[in-house]
Amino acid sequence: MNAEILVEMKKIVKNFGKVQALKGVDFHVKKGEVVGLLGDNGAGKSTLIKILVGYHQPDEGEIYFEGKKVKFRSPWDSRSMGIETVYQDLALVNLMPIWRNFFLGRELKKRIMGINFLDVLNMKKISIEYLKTIGIKLRSPNETVAFLSGGERQAVAIARALYFGAKLLILDEPTAALSVGETRKVLELIKETKRRGISVIFITHNIYHVYEVADRLVLLEKGKKIGDFQKQEVTPEKVMEIIAAAAGIGAS
Amino acid sequence: MGWLKLGKDRLRLKELGAIIGTLIFFVLFSIISDKFLTLGNLTSTFTMAAELGIITLGMTFVLISGEIDLSVGSTFAVVPMVMAIMMNHNFPSVLALVIALLVGGGIGFLNGFITIKTGIPSFITTLGTMMFWRGILLAVTGGFPIILEKSSKTLHFLGGELGAGFRYSGLWFVILTIIFWIVLERTSYGNWTFAIGGNVGAARALGIPVEKVKITNFVLMGILAGLAGLTTFGRFKIVDPTLGVGMELEAIAASVMGGTSLVGGYGSILGAFIGAFMIGMVRSGLVLAGAPAYWYRAFIGVILIIASVINARTRKKVAG
Numbered sequence: 112m113n114a115e116i117l118v119e120m121k122k123i124v125k126n127f128g129k130v131q132a133l134k135g136v137d138f139h140v141k142k143g144e145v146v147g148l149l150g151d152n153g154a155g156k157s158t159l160i161k162i163l164v165g166y167h168q169p170d171e172g173e174i175y176f177e178g179k180k181v182k183f184r185s186p187w188d189s190r191s192m193g194i195e196t197v198y199q200d201l202a203l204v205n206l207m208p209i210w211r212n213f214f215l216g217r218e219l220k221k222r223i224m225g226i227n228f229l230d231v232l233n234m235k236k237i238s239i240e241y242l243k244t245i246g247i248k249l250r251s252p253n254e255t256v257a258f259l260s261g262g263e264r265q266a267v268a269i270a271r272a273l274y275f276g277a278k279l280l281i282l283d284e285p286t287a288a289l290s291v292g293e294t295r296k297v298l299e300l301i302k303e304t305k306r307r308g309i310s311v312i313f314i315t316h317n318i319y320h321v322y323e324v325a326d327r328l329v330l331l332e333k334g335k336k337i338g339d340f341q342k343q344e345v346t347p348e349k350v351m352e353i354i355a356a357a358a359g360i361g362a363s
Numbered sequence: 364m365g366w367l368k369l370g371k372d373r374l375r376l377k378e379l380g381a382i383i384g385t386l387i388f389f390v391l392f393s394i395i396s397d398k399f400l401t402l403g404n405l406t407s408t409f410t411m412a413a414e415l416g417i418i419t420l421g422m423t424f425v426l427i428s429g430e431i432d433l434s435v436g437s438t439f440a441v442v443p444m445v446m447a448i449m450m451n452h453n454f455p456s457v458l459a460l461v462i463a464l465l466v467g468g469g470i471g472f473l474n475g476f477i478t479i480k481t482g483i484p485s486f487i488t489t490l491g492t493m494m495f496w497r498g499i500l501l502a503v504t505g506g507f508p509i510i511l512e513k514s515s516k517t518l519h520f521l522g523g524e525l526g527a528g529f530r531y532s533g534l535w536f537v538i539l540t541i542i543f544w545i546v547l548e549r550t551s552y553g554n555w556t557f558a559i560g561g562n563v564g565a566a567r568a569l570g571i572p573v574e575k576v577k578i579t580n581f582v583l584m585g586i587l588a589g590l591a592g593l594t595t596f597g598r599f600k601i602v603d604p605t606l607g608v609g610m611e612l613e614a615i616a617a618s619v620m621g622g623t624s625l626v627g628g629y630g631s632i633l634g635a636f637i638g639a640f641m642i643g644m645v646r647s648g649l650v651l652a653g654a655p656a657y658w659y660r661a662f663i664g665v666i667l668i669i670a671s672v673i674n675a676r677t678r679k680k681v682a683g
Contacts, residue, residue, distance in 0.1 A: 187570045201568045204561035206628040215558055216569035218551045228549050 115141045116178070117279055117310050118163065118194075123172035125158055132158045134334040135172070140279065145301060145311040147321035149350065150331035151358055156314050159331065160281055164189040164196055177278075193278035199287065202268035203256045210252035213238035213271050241274050242267065245303055262293030269300050273307065280304055281312045286320045298324050318347045332357035377622035378634035380673035384620065384666055385641045392648035399651050406528030412643030413536035414595050416636060418614040419621070420543045421587035423635040424580045426618055427547070429560035429627030430485040432581065434474060435588040435614055437496035439607030442467040442589030443596035444500060447509045456517035464589055470496065471585020475578035485581075493611065497604075504604045511600040521590075522597020532594035536636075539587070544632040556580065560627025616663060617642050620670040622677070629678060641666070 119139040125132045133155050140146050150156045161167045163174065165183025174181050176192060183189040186196070203212045210231075219230040219237075235252040242249055247266045249259070256264060265285050272280050282301070286294040301324045304311055313321045321328070328345065330338035330353055337357045338350070376382065392399040418435050425432050442463045449459035474492055478485040511518070522532050547553035555576050558566040566573055596602055619625060620641060621634025642663060649659050 186568060190570065196568070198564075198568060201562070201564040204558045204565050204628065206561040207557055211554055211557070215554065215565075216571050218554055220551070227551070228545075229551065229554065231549070 117142045119175040120163060121173045123162060124170045125162060125167060126170055132334050136336050138329060140310045140312060142310055143305060143308045144326045145305050145313060145324050147325035147328045148312055148314045149318060149328060151316055151354060154331040155334040156331055160314060164194055193276060195272035195277035196281040197268040197272060198283045203264055205257040208253045208255055209249060209267060210235045210238045212256055212267060217275060242270050245270055260293060261289045262296045265297050266300055273304060277309055279310045283314050318350045322347050330354055377631040378637055379677045380670035381621045381634050381637040381641055383673060384670050385637055388644055388648060396651035399648060403528055404647055408643045408647040409533045410530045411646055412640040413532040414591050415613055415617060415642060416536045416639030417539060417591035418588050419617040419635040419639045420539055420632060421584035422614045422618045423623050423630050423632055424556060425584050426623050426625060427560045427627060427630040428556045428577050428580050430577060432474060432584050433489040433611045434493040434496060436607040436610035437493050438467055438470050438585055438588035439592035439610050440500055440602065441496050443592040443602045444509060446593060447511055447602045450515065451512050456515045460517055464586055467585040467589025468582045471582040472578065475581030479574045479578060500604045506604055508601050508603045518597040522594040540632060540636045547632050557628060613642060616667045620667060622674045
């Protein structure tokens with residue numbers, strides 16, 4: 112059973128000054144599993160994820176990745192081990208074309224006279240072809256990202272993570288600003304990711320966005336885990352109730 | 364502007380505003396003055412364009428990365444002053460050149476370092492250093508020009524005659540334009556510069572060394588502003604303490620006319636080249652047309668606005 116676990120966080124505590132953002136949270140993701148991480152704003156979802164990727168350091172608790180204890184000092188550390196995060200607004204540079212975004216920070220180069228030049232032709236070719244293999248058809252690699260729809264942007268960011276060998280893909284509210292049709296496309300892409308054996312953490316505050324694709328749902332509220340269900344065990348309505356109840360009790 | 368859509372990708376030029384402006388003025392001045400189209404005028408136009416243009420190349424990098432440098436006019440004077448003083452004290456000219464350029468790079472580093480470490484906007488940092496270095500300059504020279512007391516081969520290679528009226532500064536400008544174009548468009552470093560100005564959060568999330576790139580751009584800016592000042596020094600053999608006053612705004616104007624965005628993430632080295640050339644052309648063209656010198660500034664102001672309007676429209680077509 113344990114061999115299947117890709118990442119495990121144990122008893123994570125994080126304080127920001129006097130505010131206790133996380134109060135001993137256990138969280139894990141199995142290989143090839145899609146986990147919906149749910150909670151209201153301020154529940155601690157993004158703090159938990161930022162600790163997982165090394166953006167914050169936990170005050171207490173341990174993190175295991177592929178069975179080994181890890182300490183990520185920066186997002187760069189976690190990325191090099193195959194944890195890729197797609198943030199809502201921090202994924203792409205709108206003024207730059209698709210191919211430059213696809214390879215940003217990991218450019219392909221060719222050496223001419225001892226100098227590393229960008230391998231522009233290959234980057235254009237690979238980016239557009241890879242997008243096609245996972246079912247995203249775009250007109251041209253030269254298209255500026257600003258011209259893409261919200262769904263297409265998510266797709267480019269997810270495709271990039273897959274291309275660079277992600278083992279765990281973290282999506283931060285990937286469907287928050289999308290139309291119904293666009294949301295469908297992103298959900299299809301998440302299914303495709305799962306088919307490739309890659310684990311996904313889907314952060315959202317809307318159960319209906321994640322219910323279709325999730326294998327398991329983890330509920331956070333006020334820095335505590337208040338629920339951890341296989342999808343079959345709960346209905347979306349039940350999840351909403353649990354979150355609302357937890358928020359209500361905490362507030363009174 | 365329906366005709367712009369012909370051949371879609373090709374004609375969505377970042378540099379369109381500068382190209383149109385240059386063509387208009389070229390035709391206009393050719394008609395107004397029969398001396399405009401002479402080799403002598405074109406070469407001196409190019410010399411003026413080069414001295415401004417070398418700064419503009421650096422400014423374009425700084426602007427694309429989302430910063431600005433107002434201190435370049437002061438650097439433009441401080442660096443040749445260092446060289447002039449050293450040479451007058453009998454230091455070898457090559458050593459003086461290297462030290463002077465290091466001072467330029469140091470001024471740039473300080474701008475970048477203060478901006479990054481304190482988090483204040485570079486507009487403020489460099490406004491401060493602009494005044495600081497100008498003040499130092501005036502204090503050291505007592506307000507008098509420094510005159511080079513000897514001839515120098517090194518200086519000749521910076522701003523001297525190359526032949527047919529062209530000067531070395533023009534040659535350096537062309538070489539540097541090619542180098543900086545390659546760096547911006549065909550290396551990771553250029554890619555990162557664009558990304559940092561376009562979405563600094565995304566750049567950080569993707570592991571791009573934001574601080575390092577920004578500071579490096581400021582250092583390059585300082586060296587280029589210094590080099591530009593040295594080419595002028597090479598031409599006149601004299602450093603006036605008011606040399607380069609207002610130069611920062613001309614460099615920014617040239618950059619912006621060339622299609623570079625003041626808010627970062629977007630710009631063109633080719634545009635910087637054309638923008639600087641246009642300003643040089645307007646300056647010499649107005650003189651030949653017999654207009655009083657102060658019209659020059661008014662003219663540049665109008666061109667700046669027109670070119671920016673055209674550029675803003677093309678930018679919408681390219682980048683939404």
